[in-house]
Amino acid sequence: MVPVDGGLTMGADSMSRVVQRLRSSLILPMHRFGPPLEAFLAMFDTKFDITYAKENVISVSMRSLPKKPTIMVPKGL
16 A cells, blocks of 8 residues: 555655565555545556456455555555
């Protein structure tokens, strides 16, 4: 889970570099109160898939983690 608003945390640019270095399987953006979410998502290249959750609840297990790093935008974000 990564904050993307840059309010009391890192800005979107710095956070995108951290996400790319960590190489997590699943990235969940949170705390979007500032710049548009699309500005954050645009900082990632084709090494990351971007999906949008269809439900209010996201269930994750070791077996369900994506093979390719994926940014999953929670419903309503």
